[in-house]
Structures are given as structure tokens and as C-alpha cells.
Amino acid sequence: MADSDWPLTSDLGPLGALPTVPRxxxxxxxxxxxxxxxxxxxxxxxxxxxxxxxxxxxxxTEPDGQLRYDDEGRLPLLWIRLLCDRERLLIEVWDTLPAAFGAPVARHPGPEEESGRGLEIIETLAEDWGWETVAGWSGKKVWAMLKVILLSLYPGVPG
Ligand SMILES: Nc1ncnc2c1ncn2[C@@H]1O[C@H](COP(=O)(O)OP(=O)(O)O)[C@@H](O)[C@H]1O
Ligand SMILES: [Mg+2]
Incomplete structure (x- = not known):
């Protein structure tokens, strides 16, 4: 589905990949x-x-906490994008990270491990999720889809 086919879209970015971005x-x-x-x-x-x-x-970010500025002194960038057709809500996060900095792979950690559950949570909560590279562009898009249909059928359901 092309972006222009979604009746509702909203974008945030480009944002430098700083720790304040999630907030x-x-x-x-x-x-x-x-x-x-x-x-x-x-x-x-x-x-x-x-x-x-x-x-x-x-x-x-490097393991020692240093931000990964490129040769020209620029931070990796990201964009947050929401698309909705009142039945589905698509959440996209685009980044400019080179492939050498890794790819999203769910880790399924043991019960005593403190991290590594982000994508597992997304697997559980989202209808579907995935990621892809974009031809001719350094970086990738990670996406997750939520269903809206039950909420629109029952608009009185408290949030
Ligand atoms: N956007 C991304 N770019 C590069 N690597 C990623 C990205 N998202 C996830 N990963 C990789 O997938 C792993 C699992 O992610 P996640 O389940 O969120 O656990 P955690 O972030 O706690 O390690 C990360 O450790 C990282 O190696
Ligand atoms: Mg994570």
C-alpha cells in the first residue's frame, strides 16, 4: 500500500538519534x-x-556511551511515522544507520536477563511487525501494525 493511500498520516523527523528521542x-x-x-x-x-x-x-551509541557521529560529524537520523485508515494503525521508524550497526532480531532472553525484550513485546502486542532496507538508501524501516477495528466498532470502550 503506497503511503498516499493512507487517509491519515503524520511524521516526526528528521531527528538526531539522541537519548531524548523516545520521550x-x-x-x-x-x-x-x-x-x-x-x-x-x-x-x-x-x-x-x-x-x-x-x-x-x-x-x-557505542558500548561506552559515545554517540556514533559520522565522518562529517553528523548523528544517525530517524523519523517516526504514523499511518491510519481507521482499521489499521501502522507505526514506522526509519533510520539512516548503516547495516554494520545491526538489524532488529528478537532475542528471547531468559527470565533472569534484564534486557532484550523490546522486539518480543512488539511481537506480542502488534498484529504484525517487520523491517526492511530501502533500495538506494543507507538505513532501514522497522514497522509494527495494530488493528483499530474493535475500537471503532465499540467507541465507548475506555482507553
Ligand atoms: N533499529 C535497529 N537497528 C539496529 N539493530 C537493532 C535495531 N532494533 C533492534 N536491533 C537489534 O535487535 C536486538 C533486540 O532488540 P530488543 O528486542 O529491543 O532488545 P534490546 O534493545 O533490549 O537489546 C538489539 O539488541 C539490537 O541488536
Ligand atoms: Mg530494545
Whole structure:
């Protein structure tokens, strides 16, 4: 489905991949979904966007906490994009990270491990998710899809 086929779209970015991005992204989700009358989806969408954008920030940061500026002194960039046709809400996080900085692979950690559950949570909460590279462009898009249909059939369901 081409982007122009979605009746509702909203973009945030380009954003430098700084640790403040997940907070900014959550605010963007909350305001955008409120404008679309989809406040009931805000909590789950904020969680998904927060996990996806945190992953870009982490992949943009060295293990010692240094940000990965490129040769021209620029940070990796990301964009948050929401698309909705009132039945489905598509959440996309685009980044400019080179493939050498990794790819989204769910880790399924043991119960005693403290991290590695972000994509597992997305697998559980989203109808579907995935990622792809974009031809002719360094970077990738990670996406997650939520169903809206039950909420629009029963608009009185509290959020
Ligand atoms: N946008 C991304 N770019 C590069 N690597 C990623 C990205 N998202 C996820 N990954 C990789 O997938 C792994 C699993 O992600 P996740 O389930 O969120 O766990 P965690 O972030 O706690 O490691 C990450 O450790 C990272 O190696
Ligand atoms: Mg994560």
C-alpha cells in the first residue's frame, strides 16, 4: 500500500538519534492519536514507538556511551511515522544507520536477563511487525501494525 493511500498520516523527523528521542516520540504519538480520535490506542502505540526508537538510539551509541557521529560529524537520523485508515494503525521508524550497526532480531532472553525484550513485546502486542532496507538508501524501516477495528466498532470502550 503506497503511503498516499493512507487517509491519515503524520511524521516526526528528521531527528538526531539522541537519548531524548523516545520521550519526544511518545509525546508525538499521544498528540497525533488524540487528534485522530484514537486516544484508546495511545498507551500501546507509545510503548511500541518507545521500544522502536530506543533501539535506533542504542544502535547509534557505542558500548561506552559515545554517540556514533559520522565522518562529517553528523548523528544517525530517524523519523517516526504514523499511518491510519481507521482499521489499521501502522507505526514506522526509519533510520539512516548503516547495516554494520545491526538489524532488529528478537532475542528471547531468559527470565533472569534484564534486557532484550523490546522486539518480543512488539511481537506480542502488534498484529504484525517487520523491517526492511530501502533500495538506494543507507538505513532501514522497522514497522509494527495494530488493528483499530474493535475500537471503532465499540467507541465507548475506555482507553
Ligand atoms: N533499529 C535497529 N537497528 C539496529 N539493530 C537493532 C535495531 N532494533 C533492534 N536491533 C537489534 O535487535 C536486538 C533486540 O532488540 P530488543 O528486542 O529491543 O532488545 P534490546 O534493545 O533490549 O537489546 C538489539 O539488541 C539490537 O541488536
Ligand atoms: Mg530494545
Amino acid at each position: 519526544l516520540a511518545r509525546g508525538f504519538v499521544s498528540v497525533t492519536l488524540s487528534g485522530w480520535g484514537l486516544d484508546a490506542l495511545s498507551d500501546v502505540t507509545e510503548l511500541l514507538v518507545s521500544e522502536l526508537s530506543t533501539n535506533v538510539v542504542r544502535a547509534s
